[in-house]
Amino acid sequence: MNDISPLPLCEQRNQLRKQMRAKRQALTLDEQRFAAQNIIPKSLELIEHYAAQHLAFYLPFNGEISPLPLIEKLRSIGKKIYLPVLHPFSSHQLLFLRFDDKSDLSSNRFGILEPKLDVRKVLPISELEMIFVPLVACDTQGNRLGMGGGFYDRTLSQAKHLISVGLAHQCQQLECLPLESWDEPLDYIVIGNSI
Ligand SMILES: Nc1ncnc2c1ncn2[C@@H]1O[C@H](COP(=O)(O)OP(=O)(O)OP(=O)(O)O)[C@@H](O)[C@H]1O
Numbered sequence: 001m002n003d004i005s006p007l008p009l010c011e012q013r014n015q016l017r018k019q020m021r022a023k024r025q026a027l028t029l030d031e032q033r034f035a036a037q038n039i040i041p042k043s044l045e046l047i048e049h050y051a052a053q054h055l056a057f058y059l060p061f062n063g064e065i066s067p068l069p070l071i072e073k074l075r076s077i078g079k080k081i082y083l084p085v086l087h088p089f090s091s092h093q094l095l096f097l098r099f100d101d102k103s104d105l106s107s108n109r110f111g112i113l114e115p116k117l118d119v120r121k122v123l124p125i126s127e128l129e130m131i132f133v134p135l136v137a138c139d140t141q142g143n144r145l146g147m148g149g150g151f152y153d154r155t156l157s158q159a160k161h162l163i164s165v166g167l168a169h170q171c172q173q174l175e176c177l178p179l180e181s182w183d184e185p186l187d188y189i190v191i192g193n194s195i
């Protein structure tokens with residue numbers, strides 16, 4: 001007898017992650033550069049709409065859209081930028097550390113660059129106003145599929161005051177995603193067109 005049952009949800013999500021990560025990594029350097037610039041006006045508009053001063057970002061990894069040109073612009077207008085750091089003791093929790101010219105970076109256990117832990121640079125999450133997050137895929141309703149650690153789902157479920165913005169390449173947006181009950185939707189998604 002043929003098994004015609006659909007793939008379990010976690011398998012569907014893992015297959016989709018694989019496909020969408022490959023698409024992201026297939027973008028050329030020029031397409032990546034264009035997209036990183038393309039997200040700036042819409043992101044600035046959102047930040048000014050909320051008059052937000054304390055903003056969390058990420059450092060690009062595995063073909064994620066780079067927020068670095070946007071971060072440069074934000075620093076030049078006095079905004080304070082923070083990056084996630086894996087919590088040293090609490091599994092799957094993130095801390096947010098100030099990111100400036102003097103930040104000392106090192107790779108974490110996933111190979112992602114993060115500021116070296118320094119308690120003087122930690123901002124309590126209650127003081128963070130907006131968080132810009134990477135994603136593997138998103139849909140048109142603001143739902144998000146990440147790398148599979150549940151880090152941002154945990155952060156967003158614990159900090160309901162945060163305005164969340166996903167940054168995505170055009171090729172990462174789908175009609176709908178296979179969702180789990182714990183997935184936290186994003187308030188906004190800014191799409192970076194790639195030329
Ligand atoms: N609020 C939460 N509390 C406890 N566990 C959670 C929470 N949110 C997600 N998880 C757990 O995290 C795991 C991974 O979640 P998921 O597959 O949604 O990751 P993701 O959203 O793709 O990852 P990330 O946010 O790190 O990019 C799941 O096993 C899930 O049970």
Ligand SMILES: [Mg+2]
Nearest residue numbers: 146153183184
């Ligand atoms: Mg999730």
